[in-house]
Amino acid sequence: MLRVKSPQDLGAAIVFIVIGLAGLYAGKDLSFGTASHMGPGFFPTWINFLILAIGVGVGLKALAIEGPRIEPFQLRPILFIVAAIVIFGLLINGVGMALSAIVMTIFAAYARRGVRVTETILLAAGLAVFSVIVFVYVLGQAVPAWWGR
Numbered sequence: 001m002l003r004v005k006s007p008q009d010l011g012a013a014i015v016f017i018v019i020g021l022a023g024l025y026a027g028k029d030l031s032f033g034t035a036s037h038m039g040p041g042f043f044p045t046w047i048n049f050l051i052l053a054i055g056v057g058v059g060l061k062a063l064a065i066e067g068p069r070i071e072p073f074q075l076r077p078i079l080f081i082v083a084a085i086v087i088f089g090l091l092i093n094g095v096g097m098a099l100s101a102i103v104m105t106i107f108a109a110y111a112r113r114g115v116r117v118t119e120t121i122l123l124a125a126g127l128a129v130f131s132v133i134v135f136v137y138v139l140g141q142a143v144p145a146w147w148g149r
Contacts, residue, residue, distance in 0.1 A: 006067025016055030
């Protein structure tokens, strides 16, 4: 009988396999075509087979190599991450990208216990600067960089 040595990897493998199979099922009516005349189903089919292969590989690894156990379910990380995303969405048009990114990062950091305040503030500031530069100035997204603009 096979013994699962890495339950986390087995769980990930199941997720990959389910996603790959669901993608293949969703694209079953798309014509595949050939390599020289690709149909709309060519690329999605290959991607889904790749996802399936990754799932099988991770599943085999779960049977062969010792890995971490599945940790007990914790509600705190889910609540803080979802709340951080919602807060970001509510704030971005009113106070801008920079402050929204700072508030979101600080709030999301509390998803784990033992948060270091200095690290969190530095991360939030760096993420805010990066987000403003990339999304507002480089990509020209229609969001204000700062409040009032």
